[in-house]
Amino acid sequence: MRDNLSAIMASWHTGESAGLATVVNTFDSAPLPVGSTMLVTADGQAIGSVSGGCVEGAVYELATQVALDGHPLLVRYGVSDDDAFAVGLSCGGTIDIFVEPVSPTAYPNMDSVQADIRAGRPVGVATVIEHPDPARVGRHLVVRDDGSTGDLGSLRTNQAVADDTLGLLAAGRNGILTYGPDGQRLGEGMRIFFASFTPKPRLLVFGAIEFAAALARAGSFLGYRVTVCDARAVFATPARFPGADEVVVAWPHRYLAEQLAAGRVDERTVVCVLTHDPKFDVPLIEVALRGPPLAYLGAMGSRRTHDDRIRRLREAGVADTDLARLHGPLGLDLGARTPEETAVSIVAEIIAQRWGGTGEPLGNLQRRIHPDPVPAAGRLSGPEATDAAATTHPSRVR
Numbered sequence: 001m002r003d004n005l006s007a008i009m010a011s012w013h014t015g016e017s018a019g020l021a022t023v024v025n026t027f028d029s030a031p032l033p034v035g036s037t038m039l040v041t042a043d044g045q046a047i048g049s050v051s052g053g054c055v056e057g058a059v060y061e062l063a064t065q066v067a068l069d070g071h072p073l074l075v076r077y078g079v080s081d082d083d084a085f086a087v088g089l090s091c092g093g094t095i096d097i098f099v100e101p102v103s104p105t106a107y108p109n110m111d112s113v114q115a116d117i118r119a120g121r122p123v124g125v126a127t128v129i130e131h132p133d134p135a136r137v138g139r140h141l142v143v144r145d146d147g148s149t150g151d152l153g154s155l156r157t158n159q160a161v162a163d164d165t166l167g168l169l170a171a172g173r174n175g176i177l178t179y180g181p182d183g184q185r186l187g188e189g190m191r192i193f194f195a196s197f198t199p200k201p202r203l204l205v206f207g208a209i210e211f212a213a214a215l216a217r218a219g220s221f222l223g224y225r226v227t228v229c230d231a232r233a234v235f236a237t238p239a240r241f242p243g244a245d246e247v248v249v250a251w252p253h254r255y256l257a258e259q260l261a262a263g264r265v266d267e268r269t270v271v272c273v274l275t276h277d278p279k280f281d282v283p284l285i286e287v288a289l290r291g292p293p294l295a296y297l298g299a300m301g302s303r304r305t306h307d308d309r310i311r312r313l314r315e316a317g318v319a320d321t322d323l324a325r326l327h328g329p330l331g332l333d334l335g336a337r338t339p340e341e342t343a344v345s346i347v348a349e350i351i352a353q354r355w356g357g358t359g360e361p362l363g364n365l366q367r368r369i370h371p372d373p374v375p376a377a378g379r380l381s382g383p384e385a386t387d388a389a390a391t392t393h394p395s396r397v398r
Contacts (some may be wrong), residue, residue: 001037001125002197004048005114008039008102012110016042017070017103019063023050024129024193025096025176027078032095034174035195039102040064050097051077062099072100072138074129098129098193100138109142109150113197116144120199124169126161128152130191132181143169143194152192157183165194172198172268200225201295202265205244206252206284207274208235211300214343215272217243222347224270229255231280253283260291268295270350272330276301282312289313289322296350298330305329332359 001008001022011018019040026034031052038048038056040063050059055077062073078094102110109125116123126141136153141161148162160183168175174195180187203219205212208230219226220243229248230236236249248255252275259265271288275281281299288297299309306328313323331345332352352359 001035001195002117004037004039005117007041007047008037009110009114011039011041012102012104012107014042015104017067017101017106018042019065019067019099020102021050021059021063021097021099022193022195023095024074024098027094031093038063040067042067051095055095059097059099066099066101070101070106071134072098072129074098074137098127100127106138107140109140112149113142117197122169122172122196122198124165124194124196126150126152126165126177126192126194128190129176129193130189132189136190145169152183154182157190159183160185161192161194168194169196169198172196172201201268201270202227203270203272204229204256204259204265205272205274206230206256206280207276207300208232208237208240208247209274211339211342212274213241213243214339215274215346216241218340218343218347219243219270220245222351230275252280253287256284256287256291260287265291265294267293270294270296271298272346273297273299276305278309278312282309282316285309285313285326286316286318289318289325293325296327296353297325298327298346298349300331301329303329327353 008020021038023032023034023036031054032050036048036050038046038050038059040046040060044064046056046060049056062075066073075097076094077097100106113123113125122145124143126143128136128139131137139150139152141148141150141152141158143162143165145166148158152158152161157179160179161177164177177192177194178188179185179190179192181189201224203224203226205215205219205226205228208228212228216226216228226244227246227248228236228241228244229250229252231249231251233249236247238247241247256265256271271294273281273284275284285297285299288294299306301309309328310323327349330349331342332348334341334345334348336342336345348359351357358365
């Protein structure tokens with residue numbers, strides 16, 4: 001929803017009903033990730049995508065129908081590889097899509113959700129996507145660190161979902177949770193899709209060099225909030241780093257220590273050390289390794305430079321178990337030469353670290369291209385693997 005938020009809110013403010021389709025679950029080689037959305041406005045415009053084009057036509061028709069009749073639908077599209085083009089998902093994967101009406105009446109808290117997202121405040125939306133009582137399907141609960149608003153149909157359900165989704169919100173993750181019809185944690189019959197909207201993850205780039213400028217552009221493209229930090233004011237200027245959200249003049253290790261103390265560094269944060277100067281990078285990496293785990297920590301330099309860096313860190317008392325978390329020299333072996341190519345090499349390793357990729361050419365892999373994602377915390381529903389042809393069921397997919 002975040003990517004299409006402006007269009008969704010523009011439609012919402014007209015007061016007319018639109019249809020919003022959201023990918024709530026994926027299996028095998030699904031084309032787009034959970035949380036992808038497509039909006040069909042009251043005047044028939046289609047904005048966004050839920051399948052990269054595979055089943056957009058069918059979803060468009062459903063969203064148009066839902067906008068008119070106000071009845072949400074949970075639908076599944078999936079095909080076997082041998083007849084992939086016959087139904088629509090040419091990748092052979094399977095996706096569950098929840099289609100719901102969006103208007104001030106159907107989604108009264110949408111404006112407050114937008115305000116939180118715009119302000120960078122963590123907010124999540126829990127939506128009933130399956131329930132024995134069709135009247136409860138499509139209800140929303142907006143979850144924040146300090147409480148929740150909305151109604152999923154009962155106080156018990158509201159309390160259980162609000163408590164259970166705080167961990168997902170903190171981690172910035174989406175997921176489906178299963179309950180009994182009245183919010184019983186060990187029951188079945190009701191499924192909730194929780195969508196997290198947290199501030200962008202941070203990419204901290206230390207070293208105001210040309211490689212940092214290219215990395216800042218690549219990081220911004222991937223959705224990170226990028227900070228470039230260097231102690232040398234003459235080099236650390238916004239004009240040299242237009243791809244960065246902020247440029248900070250400070251000693252790198254002191255800046256990182258301040259950010260850690262202020263709680264502005266978390267498990268989604270990426271730190272790239274491009275200074276390759278012992279007086280900067282050794283104390284900086286020491287601070288990084290003594291803090292909580294990061295999504296990625298990498299340092300630039302030749303193998304000789306990196307070996308010297310490791311020696312200095314050991315002399316500073318950093319344990320080998322902590323040093324194992326450091327990627328160095330950072331990046332994948334792509335044969336990169338230019339700053340832009342090097343930035344691609346670095347972000348490729350960051351992506352592989354995030355999703356468990358091997359860095360091998362896809363043509364060499366024997367397993368499927370998209371492995372199952374790591375499950376989020378909480379009692380989440382497991383994937384219901386199927387290769388059945390596309391099916392549509394009012395309020396339930398089983």
